[in-house]
Amino acid sequence: MIQQEGPGWRLARDLSRNGFPFLIGGEFWAVELTETEVTGLHALLVELVHQHSLIRDQLMEEESITLELEQQEWWGCLDGTRDHWGLQVVLQGNGMQRRRGLEGAWPAPAAQAFLAALRTVLD
16 A cells, blocks of 8 residues: 655555545545546646646746646646646546546645655556
8 A cells, every 4th residue: 555645635545445446635635536547637637737847938937827638537727837836637427427526626835746646656
């Protein structure tokens, strides 16, 4: 079992738990995810941060930016400045397949710490 947490975020992976081996959370929320769901979340967040890095140097220090991206069943938003940003995510439930949905967010600097931990666990 891997468990990491910090101010405003937490992440756990327990491969002995069938079905939902990952737990992600923010300051006042947490949810268990399947391996497919967390892999999709990871891909979404990495792409949002990549898009931010492409325009980061064009932003003035106090200038803010909002980037939104939709991939597979996930929607994500990176919102902040060139150095400090938060993340919002939505797992879009599908009513026909009775899939669940969720909404969560990590403010800065919890967003950066959570993503670093997620990369460590999945890479």
